[in-house]
Amino acid sequence: MTRFILRRSIASVFVIFTVIIISLWITRLAPSNPCLEEREVQACACVKMHDLDRPVFPVYSPPPLAPMDGCEYWEPEREWTLFPFEFEIPIPGAEPLEINRIKLIGFEDWGNTQAAIYLRTLASGSLGESMITDRSVLETLGAALPYTLQLGIQSLLLALLLGVPAGLIAGLRQNTPTDYSVMTVAMIGVSIPNFVLGPLLILLFSLQLGWFSAVGWYSWQDSILPTVTLGLFYTAYVARLTRGGILEIIRKDFIRTARAKGLKEHVVVLRHGLKGALLPVVSYLGPAFAAMLAGSVVVEEIFNLPGIGTHFIRSALNRDYNLVLGTIILYSSLLVFLNLVVDVLYTVLDPRVDYEDG
Numbered sequence: 163m164t165r166f167i168l169r170r171s172i173a174s175v176f177v178i179f180t181v182i183i184i185s186l187w188i189t190r191l192a193p194s195n196p197c198l199e200e201r202e203v204q205a206c207a208c209v210k211m212h213d214l215d216r217p218v219f220p221v222y223s224p225p226p227l228a229p230m231d232g233c234e235y236w237e238p239e240r241e242w243t244l245f246p247f248e249f250e251i252p253i254p255g256a257e258p259l260e261i262n263r264i265k266l267i268g269f270e271d272w273g274n275t276q277a278a279i280y281l282r283t284l285a286s287g288s289l290g291e292s293m294i295t296d297r298s299v300l301e302t303l304g305a306a307l308p309y310t311l312q313l314g315i316q317s318l319l320l321a322l323l324l325g326v327p328a329g330l331i332a333g334l335r336q337n338t339p340t341d342y343s344v345m346t347v348a349m350i351g352v353s354i355p356n357f358v359l360g361p362l363l364i365l366l367f368s369l370q371l372g373w374f375s376a377v378g379w380y381s382w383q384d385s386i387l388p389t390v391t392l393g394l395f396y397t398a399y400v401a402r403l404t405r406g407g408i409l410e411i412i413r414k415d416f417i418r419t420a421r422a423k424g425l426k427e428h429v430v431v432l433r434h435g436l437k438g439a440l441l442p443v444v445s446y447l448g449p450a451f452a453a454m455l456a457g458s459v460v461v462e463e464i465f466n467l468p469g470i471g472t473h474f475i476r477s478a479l480n481r482d483y484n485l486v487l488g489t490i491i492l493y494s495s496l497l498v499f500l501n502l503v504v505d506v507l508y509t510v511l512d513p514r515v516d517y518e519d520g
């Protein structure tokens with residue numbers, strides 16, 4: 163198990179590194195400048211401070227920033243052009259067409275690219291500064307993370323507390339009205355998106371009945387509606403997985419043996435059958451919890467919660483590159499870590515699983 167965890171940890175580092183590089187490239191593709199909201203002189207200083215005038219990678223191209231008078235963009239000391247072919251267009255007066263013109267900056271300037279500078283910032287233990295608020299990205303995400311984590315944990319507990327018993331009841335009473343009723347409710351839960359369910363809950367329980375606050379997070383009661391909105395889909399999915407798991411495990415030979423020994427039905431189900439029935443659920447929990455954290459973006463925006471999702475949406479709209487990248491790194495790290503935890507839990511529930519053999 164130790165060797166497996168070590169291998170997965172090393173692989174996780176490469177996965178997160180790939181995510182960082184791809185995200186860095188994608189965020190810079192937008193032809194915009196987050197510094198343009200400032201006055202022209204301050205905008206130039208902002209561009210220099212955040213290294214937006216530099217190429218993103220050693221493949222050099224002019225930075226996709228709007229031109230500003232008095233701002234000189236960084237130029238490499240040396241560059242090479244690969245495949246400088248020109249195609250003569252057989253039209254009188256037409257200029258030659260350049261094909262596959264790729265520029266590379268010199269080796270001595272590779273450390274001046276935005277990717278190299280950002281990786282050095284990460285290596286120092288920082289996620290950089292927000293380009294809009296000038297606050298540390300770690301400080302911003304650290305203040306919002308508890309709300310997102312609490313919402314995700316509550317939604318996960320709701321899914322388990324309601325989904326597992328519902329799936330067990332439906333599986334043990336297969337093809338009965340109880341089974342059909344539970345699966346019908348589960349199908350409805352899977353089918354309703356949270357951006358539809360959230361406003362409906364606000365309309366009913368906040369505006370009509372006045373039981374809960376419509377927006378904001380000032381007490382634990384304010385998290386009930388967001389928790390139901392986020393967790394209902396996963397509750398339905400857990401119920402379906404549990405039903406399928408118990409239907410498969412209940413026909414195994416060791417279950418028949420336990421019944422033949424005269425054990426009571428609830429002992430057979432809870433002590434011998436439940437572990438095997440929960441294996442599909444455990445496999446789903448890691449991605450599900452990560453999806454809850456990522457899916458809370460919509461829920462937090464609907465209920466105006468001070469979580470990471472709200473910062474992610476606003477930073478994307480404001481082209482706050484550092485805050486967007488910090489949020490992506492946080493989400494991807496949580497996803498990789500939770501998948502590792504699920505794999506370890508699998509060996510606890512099923513002793514037949516041994517990762518060391520692989």
